[in-house]
Amino acid sequence: MKLSKYVMLALAGLAFAACSNEDAEQNSLSNGKSVSISIANMAKPDSRATGSFSDEIQKIPVADISNLKVIFLAGDQISSTTTFDKGTNVDGIYTFHKVPGDVNAVAILGNTDKVITVHSSFSTLLDAIKKDLIGQQSTPNDIVVYGKSTSWSASGSCSDESGATSTLYDAGQITVQPLLARIEIGGIACTDLGESSASEVALYKELTLSKIGIDNILTAVDGSETISYPATEQGQKDWNAATGWYIDPFNPEIELKDKDALPNVYVYNVAPGAAPRIILTVANGVFNNGVSGNLDMPQYVRASSYTDDKGTEITAFEAGKIYKVNYAFTCNNIKPWIPVETICVKVDIVIPNWTIVNLTPDFD
Template structure:
């Protein structure tokens, strides 16, 4: 999916009261700058089941912004704006733009965080800003995904007048900032066992979800942490007990990453979850995740043989090889079609192997003596 680009045009200018060019004073007192800020191409304005994304869902929703005016590693000023501030917000996303004045001359970069969930206005350095931790559990709602962008190379443009408020020509700079999410999204649906009935009479899907996923990442997209791997996730049997560092698939506190429910499959109708019971509207299993090329999707079944016996081949694990690997800002859509032979035990390495040898006994010949009556 082509990333949605949010273009920020910043017009930075020396004010009419700027100091002399030869002034050797500190940069903070050597003049002031003004910024006209505009953002284009946005939409004003779950759980793990939801409607599949279509062509109309490519625009990323933006509900608020925190704008950081920085010089090198120092943050000199922070401005916040909500989309509820209608007049100013419309200027921000429209042609007019919002003006910010009296910025220190030392400002040479602009950083923006979109869809802010906590107060970031007290941060003093760019490095501290970039190291803010995003928990993936809080990044599941598509209309509230944290966005981040930066421009550290402001481009000088021709001088213009800023309007009635300023009579002097202003030296201006353009800053182009691409706001992108830190997460990718996977949408899973049309679950079908195409040859059901060959060995199994019934497949009841009990749990679906992700394996090999990170739980947090820094705002700048680096240092993902707390990887939940297939090695520390247990089969959800009735007697399963998780020790420290282990999790039971479909349970515990990883509910954003997997779903526990009950649904029976057949070999003709692809299964999709119902997201609106009243209207019987189908959706997909949807999960936002921190990109990791070893991400897997697992389904756990109650599998029953033709004679009604539970079968140990009850687990389906799917891995993927997307071109260029999983990337933030992409929506990956998956139809899960499989056959009975794709089902394996929860731990394929734990299968019991029996070496069967057969000795054929020779016929024994014995003579019978008749007894006459």
């Protein structure tokens, strides 16, 4: 597979390495080992922080990749060797020479300026990058991309420019994809606003929406702390010591007076792992009988669980996927939020070809 021109530019200046297919066991290991990899093109979604949903039908273009880093690992430790004789051929196979013998994995990081320290933990580095990204409202153009291979197979011998030979290990093709998942919340509407009801539950004819956000945002990384800076410029609130709540105020507040869905889409970066919960804050409401809901406000519409179209519960989000939520609710879904209690929400999920996951809430 040929690499995109962006990857080629990122790796410009690499020298060609001549390698043979002789029996690996016949070659000297005195100079360490050589490792060859190829990097698959990475696709990106076309979405933005507010506006329309990502288009699941459109062709997904190749993403820009900059600041490409190839990191060799011995277990979880970043290798002490930071400079390699690197080579490439026209087919996009990259070969690194004199790799330390204890290296057993290779990782690719792109679009990050994070300082990489040798002899440090790679998983700790990834956690730090995730926390930085969660604290930003980045676009898919510049999202950090990541790939890793632990697949090693001796495939012959390799000689570098000086003529030194070593065993050549093939790390295979590394698929590079976004490090995080993204959640797009749109289609915000109250589907029975203004309707009459024969039940004892009074329905609203008007609603004032003040905030939207997600909680459970950091437990997917390491669960140890909240983040001290905002998800966007509008602010962030820590709901409690265990989880962080990114909360974005509507400025001005949004008045719902009909059943039409709001046009904007609100986007968050989320770590792969435990699915975040979506919270919509209702600051005020007017019941059908004209009585204001001020005495009972604010209240909340909270999505706390997801199921797919087969009824399977989705408890975790996956990296490289956009989760699209049509946040349509009913008046009965507007309830007080007591942190120790939950409101059950069923969400239908449809997974298109590569990254977009459609979520249509079904509120209990």
